[in-house]
Amino acid sequence: xxxxxxxxxxxxxxxxxxxxxxxxxxxxxxxxxxxxxxxxxxxxxxxxxxxxxxxxxxxxxxxxxxxxxxxxxxxxxxxxxxxxxxxxxxxxxxxxxxxxxxxxxxxxxxxxxxxxxxxxxxxxxxxxxxxxxxxxxxxxxxxxxxxxxxxxxxxxxxxxxxxxxxxxxxxxxxxxxxxxxxxxxxxxxxxxxxxxxxxxxxxxxxxxxxxxxxxxxxxxxxxxxxxxxxxxxxxxxxxxxxxxxxxxxxxxxxxxxxxxxxxxxxxxxxxxxxxxxxxxxxxxxxxxxxxxxxxxxxxxxxxxxxxxxxxxxxxxxxxxxxxxxxxxxxxxxxxxxxxxxxxxxxxxxxxxxxxxxxxxxxxxx
Numbered sequence: 001x002x003x004x005x006x007x008x009x010x011x012x013x014x015x016x017x018x019x020x021x022x023x024x025x026x027x028x029x030x031x032x033x034x035x036x037x038x039x040x041x042x043x044x045x046x047x048x049x050x051x052x053x054x055x056x057x058x059x060x061x062x063x064x065x066x067x068x069x070x071x072x073x074x075x076x077x078x079x080x081x082x083x084x085x086x087x088x089x090x091x092x093x094x095x096x097x098x099x100x101x102x103x104x105x106x107x108x109x110x111x112x113x114x115x116x117x118x119x120x121x122x123x124x125x126x127x128x129x130x131x132x133x134x135x136x137x138x139x140x141x142x143x144x145x146x147x148x149x150x151x152x153x154x155x156x157x158x159x160x161x162x163x164x165x166x167x168x169x170x171x172x173x174x175x176x177x178x179x180x181x182x183x184x185x186x187x188x189x190x191x192x193x194x195x196x197x198x199x200x201x202x203x204x205x206x207x208x209x210x211x212x213x214x215x216x217x218x219x220x221x222x223x224x225x226x227x228x229x230x231x232x233x234x235x236x237x238x239x240x241x242x243x244x245x246x247x248x249x250x251x252x253x254x255x256x257x258x259x260x261x262x263x264x265x266x267x268x269x270x271x272x273x274x275x276x277x278x279x280x281x282x283x284x285x286x287x288x289x290x291x292x293x294x295x296x297x298x299x300x301x302x303x304x305x306x307x308x309x310x311x312x313x314x315x316x317x318x319x320x321x322x323x324x325x326x327x328x329x330x331x332x333x334x335x336x337x338x339x340x341x342x343x344x345x346x347x348x349x350x351x352x353x354x355x356x357x358x359x360x361x362x363x364x365x
Contacts, residue, residue, distance in 0.1 A: 017056025
């Protein structure tokens with residue numbers, strides 16, 4: 001096998017959804033103006049103009065995403081992960097699947113009211129892992145809203161009755177999202193995204209979802225989309241708070257600024273703001289990934305460079321010795337990976353004189 005020792009770019013896989021939108025800007029604009037003032041029309045081969053439904057998601061690290069450079073160019077992430085195993089995912093990885101599924105999500109309507117199981121329940125009932133996720137809000141419109149967590153005092157019996165009456169949204173806390181807000185959605189937390197939102201999502205590599213209510217909408221086949229009431233009630237945890245508006249723990253770095261967004265045992269997310277060229281290296285124990293939110297620049301290695309721009313995902317294999325991120329315009333990206341929580345979050349934040357109470361607000365068991 002050829003060695004994976006350079007940053008690797010992935011092509012997104014676009015997914016049509018009944019609640020999606022036609023305009024995907026600013027992540028995937030119809031055109032963009034380069035730093036040198038040239039206007040370029042964009043083409044996204046993964047978007048089919050014949051789709052009846054608009055685009056709702058772009059999967060950045062799904063199994064079908066294809067590599068665009070390096071020794072595995074043209075092959076899918078799922079195929080390469082199965083073949084290379086820990087050479088791609090790192091010495092601490094388990095199994096032969098990419099550990100984190102990441103997406104951009106674009107909404108023009110409400111998604112279903114839903115909940116995800118944990119690993120134990122999903123393993124027993126679905127033969128697969130559960131789903132823990134986080135959201136990072138990129139952009140909102142005036143009508144933007146989301147639901148997260150049952151209202152205090154709501155019992156499962158009350159939730160079942162409101163399901164019967166078709167008023168389940170009245171049982172769930174409603175919030176208005178803000179740009180750059182980070183939200184943690186653990187298994188068992190009832191939630192729904194509303195219209196007018198663009199966000200980044202990182203989650204366990206699982207798509208196990210139990211719908212409580214889909215507002216009577218019809219799927220592409222003209223039939224109501226299935227609900228999963230009993231399983232959803234089984235896994236719903238009425239005790240979970242709404243983990244939203246997490247504190248912004250941001251610190252200066254030689255390249256600009258780093259925000260420790262949040263960490264769990266399944267994934268960690270950092271926000272990097274690049275204002276100067278930075279020199280970095282891979283981590284032997286894990287693969288790291290970047291999602292570009294804004295800005296343009298270059299990913300440089302000893303062999304050359306490739307440009308980056310919004311909407312892209314890049315993987316940094318463990319054997320990557322050195323690489324540089326050189327912004328041509330101020331850049332915001334999200335770095336995500338499976339963390340060593342002590343090494344990656346607890347110790348760096350303690351070194352910056354944060355108290356244990358401050359630190360625990362962005363770390364979840």
